[in-house]
Amino acid sequence: MLRYLGHRVLLLIPVVFGVITISFFLMHMSPGDPARTLLGPKASQHSVDLLRHQWGLDRGLGWQYLHFLGATVTGQLGDSFYFASPIMQLLRLRIPVTLLLMLMGAIFAVVIAVPLSVVSTTSRHSYSAAVVRGFNAVVQGMPTFFIGSMLILFLGLKAGAFPAGGYPSSGFPAQLRALILPAFTVALGMVPLLVRSLNASMTEISRSEFVAFGRAKGLDRGRVMLRYVIRNSSIAGISILGIQVAVLAGGTLVVEQVFALPGMGSLLMDAILNRDYPVVQACTLTFAILVVLIYLVTDLLYAALDPRVRQV
Amino acid sequence: MTNAGTTVAVIDNGIGVPLRTWAPRFLRARNLQLYAGGLLLLAIVALVALAPVLTPYNPAATDPLNALQGFGGAHLLGTDNLGRDTWSRLLYGGRVDLTIAFLAVLVPFVSGVLIGTLSGYAGGWLDAIVMRIADIVVAFPFYVLVITLVFVLGSGERSIFIAISTVSWVAYARIVRAEVLVLRKREFIEAGRASGIGTTRMVFRHVLPNVITQAIVYSMSDIVMNIGVIVTLSYFGLGIVPPTPDWGGMMSNGQQFLAGGYYSLTLVPAAAVVLTSLALSLVGDGLAHALRIHR
Numbered sequence: 001m002l003r004y005l006g007h008r009v010l011l012l013i014p015v016v017f018g019v020i021t022i023s024f025f026l027m028h029m030s031p032g033d034p035a036r037t038l039l040g041p042k043a044s045q046h047s048v049d050l051l052r053h054q055w056g057l058d059r060g061l062g063w064q065y066l067h068f069l070g071a072t073v074t075g076q077l078g079d080s081f082y083f084a085s086p087i088m089q090l091l092r093l094r095i096p097v098t099l100l101l102m103l104m105g106a107i108f109a110v111v112i113a114v115p116l117s118v119v120s121t122t123s124r125h126s127y128s129a130a131v132v133r134g135f136n137a138v139v140q141g142m143p144t145f146f147i148g149s150m151l152i153l154f155l156g157l158k159a160g161a162f163p164a165g166g167y168p169s170s171g172f173p174a175q176l177r178a179l180i181l182p183a184f185t186v187a188l189g190m191v192p193l194l195v196r197s198l199n200a201s202m203t204e205i206s207r208s209e210f211v212a213f214g215r216a217k218g219l220d221r222g223r224v225m226l227r228y229v230i231r232n233s234s235i236a237g238i239s240i241l242g243i244q245v246a247v248l249a250g251g252t253l254v255v256e257q258v259f260a261l262p263g264m265g266s267l268l269m270d271a272i273l274n275r276d277y278p279v280v281q282a283c284t285l286t287f288a289i290l291v292v293l294i295y296l297v298t299d300l301l302y303a304a305l306d307p308r309v310r311q312v
Numbered sequence: 313m314t315n316a317g318t319t320v321a322v323i324d325n326g327i328g329v330p331l332r333t334w335a336p337r338f339l340r341a342r343n344l345q346l347y348a349g350g351l352l353l354l355a356i357v358a359l360v361a362l363a364p365v366l367t368p369y370n371p372a373a374t375d376p377l378n379a380l381q382g383f384g385g386a387h388l389l390g391t392d393n394l395g396r397d398t399w400s401r402l403l404y405g406g407r408v409d410l411t412i413a414f415l416a417v418l419v420p421f422v423s424g425v426l427i428g429t430l431s432g433y434a435g436g437w438l439d440a441i442v443m444r445i446a447d448i449v450v451a452f453p454f455y456v457l458v459i460t461l462v463f464v465l466g467s468g469e470r471s472i473f474i475a476i477s478t479v480s481w482v483a484y485a486r487i488v489r490a491e492v493l494v495l496r497k498r499e500f501i502e503a504g505r506a507s508g509i510g511t512t513r514m515v516f517r518h519v520l521p522n523v524i525t526q527a528i529v530y531s532m533s534d535i536v537m538n539i540g541v542i543v544t545l546s547y548f549g550l551g552i553v554p555p556t557p558d559w560g561g562m563m564s565n566g567q568q569f570l571a572g573g574y575y576s577l578t579l580v581p582a583a584a585v586v587l588t589s590l591a592l593s594l595v596g597d598g599l600a601h602a603l604r605i606h607r
Contacts, residue, residue, distance in 0.1 A: 011447075018448035023460065030463040133597075140533070141589025143540045145547050146563060146582050153570055250453030254544055272459060280460075287453040 008299070012292045019288040020072065020281060024065055027272075027280050033057075034081045034275040055081060068281065082276040090267060091282060097167060097179075097263035098252050104179055105186030106245050110237075113191050117198035117233075118225065121206060132195065140192035144251060148185040148258035156181060165260040182259045189251060190244040194237070201236040205229050235305050242298025246291045343602050349594025356588055360406035369397035371404040371557045383576065392562070392577055393569060402584055405557040410588070412469055413538040416476040417531050423477075424484025425527050429520055431485065432492030433511075439489075446482045454479060458541065462550045472551055476538055483534065484527050491523035525603045532596030536589040543585060559585055 035051040036043070052058050056067065071078060077087040120132040139147075156164030162181045168174040205211060206229050214224045253265035260266075264283055271279035359366065374394040381391045390398050431442040449457070458475040465471035495501060496519075504518055539559075545551035546560025554561060559581040566577030 014444060015447045015451050018444070019452050022448070022452065023456070026457075026460045026464055030460060031466075032463075137590045137593040138586055140593060141536060141539075141586040142582070143543045143547070143560075143563075143585065145544055146578075146585075149567055149570070149578075157571065246450075247454065250455045253453065253455045253459075257548070268453075268456060269459075272456075272463065284453070284456055287456065288451045291451045291453070 104183035108187035346598025363403035367400035424481035428485035428488030
């Protein structure tokens with residue numbers, strides 16, 4: 001197990017390296033100059049050049065890349081061009097918001113998806129299954145920003161039940177409340193695929209012999225469903241959930257923008273718009289690490305839950 | 313994503329399968345989803361393709377005197393804040409969105425299927441390299457890659473198409489590769505190889521036809537996702553450049569008027585997006601059923 005873990009962690013290094021390399025060159029290739037963006041169109045070329053020199057942007061791209069790699073490996077993320085403050089400090093404020101959003105989103109998604117999949121598994125070909133399928137297809141078709149803005153309009157502004165956006169700087173309960181609608185939006189993005197795969201694995205499991213045996217033994221339907229079917233399909237469910245959460249790590253960019261949340265996604269979006277190279281680098285690095293860690297944890301959980309995988 | 317070996321046909325003896333169904337008897341035997349979805353999709357494509365014939369107004373023509381009109385009257389679906397006809401914009405916008413969404417599936421489909429097949433069939437260092445590249449693309453937050461790519465390339469249809477294509481071949485490559493790995497161990501492939509059939513012929517005649525069905529089914533949900541991405545990019549002002557109508561642009565433009573009670577400006581294009589996705593999902597499910605793939 002330890003060897004397996006070590007091997008897996010080693011495999012992550014080239015992936016993270018590849019991501020930051022690509023994002024470095026993409027950012028430097030994109031039009032627009034950070035110094036010009038910060039100083040505005042009326043600043044003199046001289047002051048722009050001075051700032052570029054100070055940031056090391058007047059050096060060769062190769063030098064900048066090596067410098068950046070060296071700094072990243074030694075854990076120095078440097079200062080933001082735009083905010084002129086240490087990036088570490090920015091990330092420390094922003095990361096918890098995004099993590100909490102993703103966690104709440106995942107919990108909501110499971111809470112919504114499991115009952116729906118049970119309904120569509122136990123009563124296949126019935127009206128309720130058709131309703132679940134219809135719900136799935138409709139939700140899958142709705143873009144995240146649209147779901148978000150509809151929730152803001154109806155539950156936030158019209159009903160006034162939840163904050164319509166923004167994030168209080170202190171007070172954990174208030175922060176949680178501010179994340180309810182965003183997390184629900186994130187969850188709805190994950191539900192269709194989750195229901196679909198859970199339904200497939202539940203259907204497969206309920207056709208297996210040990211389930212038939214459980215029923216034959218006289219156990220009631222609910223118990224068979226819970227102990228035999230749901231428990232076994234949770235293995236497949238976890239791997240799908242892992243992939244979904246990893247995919248939605250990037251999707252938080254959209255949700256945070258719609259709900260005006262001060263998370264990693266909105267930091268990154270602003271950084272891209274401001275050509276704030278160091279922040280873009282730091283954010284993609286963080287997102288990449290987050291994504292590969294989620295995949296790793298998913299695989300480990302999978303192995304822990306399913307003894308058949310561990311032996312390989 | 314999908315488990316290996318799922319293409320094996322399941323013989324349904326009818327025992328233990330609930331017979332209750334919501335479809336009338338004459339439809340039950342047929343593939344209802346495929347027909348309903350196909351019909352809906354055909355209708356949408358026809359409407360969008362015939363946009364010049366079906367729309368009485370120029371989608372970009374403004375008419376401030378008739379701004380923010382309701383349904384009916386001279387404008388079937390009303391007008392937006394600049395007095396542009398919503399029905400015309402809807403159809404012309406659909407042309408733009410659906411064309412990119414479709415093209416941005418075609419290219420990744422072909423490249424992803426080819427890469428996945430070759431990588432799975434050849435194995436070794438080629439496979440290792442391809443899968444590491446796939447890992448990197450997957451670890452890159454999707455919208456970050458797309459948004460930075462659109463920045464580098466400049467906004468517009470071509471950039472969106474390139475950005476989506478760079479990312480989404482990975483899913484096809486992974487799906488197909490997993491199938492090939494299973495298929496490679498089957499007797500008929502080994503028999504073919506043993507009897508001296510060349511690699512090119514083996515791949516194109518015997519491997520590819522057996523693994524492509526999963527990819528076809530996946531491509532339906534991929535189009536849905538592409539529409540979502542295109543619309544979202546336009547919403548952020550990074551997609552289709554304004555005078556050209558597009559569903560995302562219409563939705564983001566309409567949002568300013570939601571609080572004032574003008575829901576239709578946002579809801580009409582949203583309904584178009586949802587209906588199109590619904591049609592594609594139905595076709596996808598129907599195809600999966602027809603091809604006996606259990607997802």
